Amino acid sequence: MKIAMIGWEYPPFKVGGLGTHCYGLTHSLADKNLTIDFYMPKTKYKSRSDNKNLNIIEVGETEIFPYDRPEAKELAGQFFESVSRYNDLLVQKIKGNYDLIHCHDWLTMKAGIQIKEKTGIPLVLTVHSTEYDRSGWLYPNEWFINIEKYGMEKADRIIAVSHFTKRVIVEKYGINPEKIFVVHNAVYPIGESEKKNIVLFLGRLTIQKGPEFFLKAAKKVLEYEDTRFVVAGIGDMLPNLITQAINMGISNRVIFTGRLTEEEVKHIYKISSVYVMPSVSEPFGITALEALSAGTPTIVSKTAGVSEVFRNCLRVDFWDTDEMANKIIALLRYSALSKTMSEQSKREIELFTWDRVAEKTIDVYRGIV
Amino acid sequence: MTSVCLYFEVHQPMRLNRFSVFNIGKDNDSFSTYFDHKLNQNIFKKVADKCYIPMTKLLLDLINKYDGKFKVSFSLTGTFVEYCERFMPSILDIFKELLKTGSVDLIEETYFHSLSALFDSLDEFEEQVQMHRQMMNRVFGYKPKIFRNTEAIYDNRIAKKIEELGYKGIITEGTEKILGWRSPNFLYKPVNSNIKVLLRHYKLSDDVGFRFSAHGWPGFPLTADKYSHWLSNCEGDIINLFMDYETFGEHQWTETGIFDFVRHFPGETLKHKNLDFVTVGEAVERYNTVGDIDVPWAISWADEERDVSTWLGNDMQVTCFNELKDIGQRIKEQGDKDLLYVWRLLQTSDHFYYFSTKGFEDGNVHAYFSPYDVPYDGFINYMNILQDLKQKVL
Numbered sequence: 001m002k003i004a005m006i007g008w009e010y011p012p013f014k015v016g017g018l019g020t021h022c023y024g025l026t027h028s029l030a031d032k033n034l035t036i037d038f039y040m041p042k043t044k045y046k047s048r049s050d051n052k053n054l055n056i057i058e059v060g061e062t063e064i065f066p067y068d069r070p071e072a073k074e075l076a077g078q079f080f081e082s083v084s085r086y087n088d089l090l091v092q093k094i095k096g097n098y099d100l101i102h103c104h105d106w107l108t109m110k111a112g113i114q115i116k117e118k119t120g121i122p123l124v125l126t127v128h129s130t131e132y133d134r135s136g137w138l139y140p141n142e143w144f145i146n147i148e149k150y151g152m153e154k155a156d157r158i159i160a161v162s163h164f165t166k167r168v169i170v171e172k173y174g175i176n177p178e179k180i181f182v183v184h185n186a187v188y189p190i191g192e193s194e195k196k197n198i199v200l201f202l203g204r205l206t207i208q209k210g211p212e213f214f215l216k217a218a219k220k221v222l223e224y225e226d227t228r229f230v231v232a233g234i235g236d237m238l239p240n241l242i243t244q245a246i247n248m249g250i251s252n253r254v255i256f257t258g259r260l261t262e263e264e265v266k267h268i269y270k271i272s273s274v275y276v277m278p279s280v281s282e283p284f285g286i287t288a289l290e291a292l293s294a295g296t297p298t299i300v301s302k303t304a305g306v307s308e309v310f311r312n313c314l315r316v317d318f319w320d321t322d323e324m325a326n327k328i329i330a331l332l333r334y335s336a337l338s339k340t341m342s343e344q345s346k347r348e349i350e351l352f353t354w355d356r357v358a359e360k361t362i363d364v365y366r367g368i369v
Numbered sequence: 370m371t372s373v374c375l376y377f378e379v380h381q382p383m384r385l386n387r388f389s390v391f392n393i394g395k396d397n398d399s400f401s402t403y404f405d406h407k408l409n410q411n412i413f414k415k416v417a418d419k420c421y422i423p424m425t426k427l428l429l430d431l432i433n434k435y436d437g438k439f440k441v442s443f444s445l446t447g448t449f450v451e452y453c454e455r456f457m458p459s460i461l462d463i464f465k466e467l468l469k470t471g472s473v474d475l476i477e478e479t480y481f482h483s484l485s486a487l488f489d490s491l492d493e494f495e496e497q498v499q500m501h502r503q504m505m506n507r508v509f510g511y512k513p514k515i516f517r518n519t520e521a522i523y524d525n526r527i528a529k530k531i532e533e534l535g536y537k538g539i540i541t542e543g544t545e546k547i548l549g550w551r552s553p554n555f556l557y558k559p560v561n562s563n564i565k566v567l568l569r570h571y572k573l574s575d576d577v578g579f580r581f582s583a584h585g586w587p588g589f590p591l592t593a594d595k596y597s598h599w600l601s602n603c604e605g606d607i608i609n610l611f612m613d614y615e616t617f618g619e620h621q622w623t624e625t626g627i628f629d630f631v632r633h634f635p636g637e638t639l640k641h642k643n644l645d646f647v648t649v650g651e652a653v654e655r656y657n658t659v660g661d662i663d664v665p666w667a668i669s670w671a672d673e674e675r676d677v678s679t680w681l682g683n684d685m686q687v688t689c690f691n692e693l694k695d696i697g698q699r700i701k702e703q704g705d706k707d708l709l710y711v712w713r714l715l716q717t718s719d720h721f722y723y724f725s726t727k728g729f730e731d732g733n734v735h736a737y738f739s740p741y742d743v744p745y746d747g748f749i750n751y752m753n754i755l756q757d758l759k760q761k762v763l
Contacts, residue, residue, distance in 0.1 A: 322391065
């Protein structure tokens with residue numbers, strides 16, 4: 001089976017879970033003897049394949065950061081122009097010698113649909129997040145929703161990263177549930193090292209990820225426990241968050257790291273005592289799996305996709321910062337708790353392999369090829 | 370003749386309130402703040418309607434219908450009796466009527482359905498047995514002769530203590546771990562004491578308790594006719610069928626046909642000429658022991674392992690258990706009655722069961738009975754309460 005897969009980020013260039021997903025998926029598919037041409041925008045980093053079944057094809061010269069919402073809700077500007085140019089180039093470049101086209105999220109949908117219409121090749125679409133998630137369910141933008149809806153309607157099969165996301169696709173976009181299949185994400189285990197007295201947030205600093213709730217919980221924890229809070233990542237909320245920390249009088253206990261390299265990300269996971277993912281809306285949440293694979297006890301939002309399938313973590317409502325603080329303090333104080341959670345979650349994380357994701361993805365492919 | 374000995378364990382724990390670290394040291398009234406009285410009342414009333422009332426009435430009817438040839442035994446925990454007295458005293462009246470038939474025996478246990486038999490010293494255990502004894506006397510005017518420990522937890526040390534306290538028999542699990550090739554369908558003697566041990570036939574007991582409504586099970590659907598044939602084909606003096614009372618109407622809902630099964634069970638069983646019913650008290654009068662059992666390490670009737678790992682299997686459980694022990698010592702030195710009562714309520718095995726992290730097969734059973742999302746939440750809650758209690762006795 002030969003697949004044209006269209007993405008927009010791939011290690012070493014990545015801004016979110018999507019790049020991680022595409023890397024794990026393409027490699028595991030290639031290991032199962034599928035031939036994959038992975039198309040992505042050309043970046044200043046060079047992505048290379050180390051597998052004979054996998055080709056990485058860079059298109060154009062576009063650099064795009066799809067998750068950062070422009071502060072002003074204008075839809076003009078360079079970002080949207082480059083998305084559009086990337087899609088046009090894809091349509092020119094991809095010819096008909098594939099069994100299947102596989103797109104990820106809205107940025108590549110236009111190309112996917114046009115290629116399908118030009119060549120008649122079936123189209124699979126993976127939905128990693130929707131406009132509702134990215135906006136934190138506050139003022140979702142019609143323009144994005146319309147693109148997403150059109151792509152979902154045209155796709156022959158849709159892969160959703162959680163049952164939560166499947167429900168959104170059915171209820172908000174009116175898509176037939178029979179063509180939607182849930183495939184949960186996986187992780188390459190990071191491994192452990194000695195823990196330090198650190199509570200970690202790691203993710204884009206956007207409304208979707210709920211970093212302000214992390215700071216509110218931090219304030220409460222610091223009244224009882226002496227610890228440090230690390231906020232790792234960048235995003236449009238960074239300046240506001242720094243101000244928030246100063247106003248709460250906790251800026252000496254909160255460290256904003258800015259953007260981290262892949263090695264730094266692994267390191268911070270390994271040395272943290274608690275990982276918190278307080279997302280307002282989280283289709284899956286690969287970062288939780290990454291933290292767990294580093295032996296770090298993890299607190300996740302109840303609605304996050306990962307909490308549908310992963311048992312050995314703590315769940316909170318993202319807005320319930322009292323309970324979040326209660327759980328953080330318990331993990332810092334009661335070593336029996338963090339030890340047991342760490343041991344149990346390491347065992348459970350072994351079930352979350354990219355090989356399993358590839359198998360389930362191939363099942364979806366077989367339904368239309 | 371083989372005797373069928375039916376025994377039911379009747380218990381409701383005092384479930385805990387949500388108690389966060391921010392509650393520690395804030396309120397003096399431990400009893401109101403530690404326990405979720407509203408939830409407990411609701412659950413109790415629900416289980417009473419589904420199980421306690423209909424099942425106890427049904428048993429009373431059946432005993433009358435078969436002129437006392439149908440017999441059962443019960444153990445009622447102190448917390449269960451407190452619930453009845455507080456919310457539904459009429460339930461105790463049905464039990465009193467049952468007792469009057471003469472076909473019913475009552476069994477002793479620790480008042481709080483506690484893990485106190487696992488403490489280093491058995492003093493606290495003994496006090497709780499005495500409390501249960503006094504309660505049996507006060508409520509039923511009855512003095513039990515047979516003892517069963519929480520979740521059938523048993524070892525040589527416990528058997529010896531029970532002999533010293535004057536009981537004639539003790540109940541535990543008929544596991545291969547202590548029997549080897551031998552059958553559970555006889556009475557045995559503890560290697561170190563002179564009482565009789567009744568051993569639960571776990572396969573036949575679980576056929577009703579766990580598998581009754583399991584569609585994938587080859588025995589499904591289980592009818593009274595089929596089940597009594599299985600009993601009739603058993604060898605030995607006695608078949609001990611011990612289960613949670615909540616099996617009837619709560620774990621197995623009315624819709625599964627469990628009450629129809631019970632309704633037909635005595636008649637179908639008595640059709641077999643080689644079967645009759647006995648209470649636990651009659652069993653130890655009628656039958657002699659056939660061999661010794663030696664149990665240096667505690668066993669129980671729980672989970673696949675049939676040991677105490679259900680309650681003390683992970684670090685969280687062991688940590689809480691050790692803290693609980695330490696706090697008790699201080700409370701006893703201090704002599705505060707209210708704190709002592711609260712401390713004892715915290716010894717109930719259910720609290721520890723809720724933060725067991727055992728594998729998925731057993732874990733699913735645990736999850737069904739737990740008021741917590743994950744075991745870790747159960748631990749955090751319990752541990753926060755212990756910290757509060759500890760501050761009160763410092």
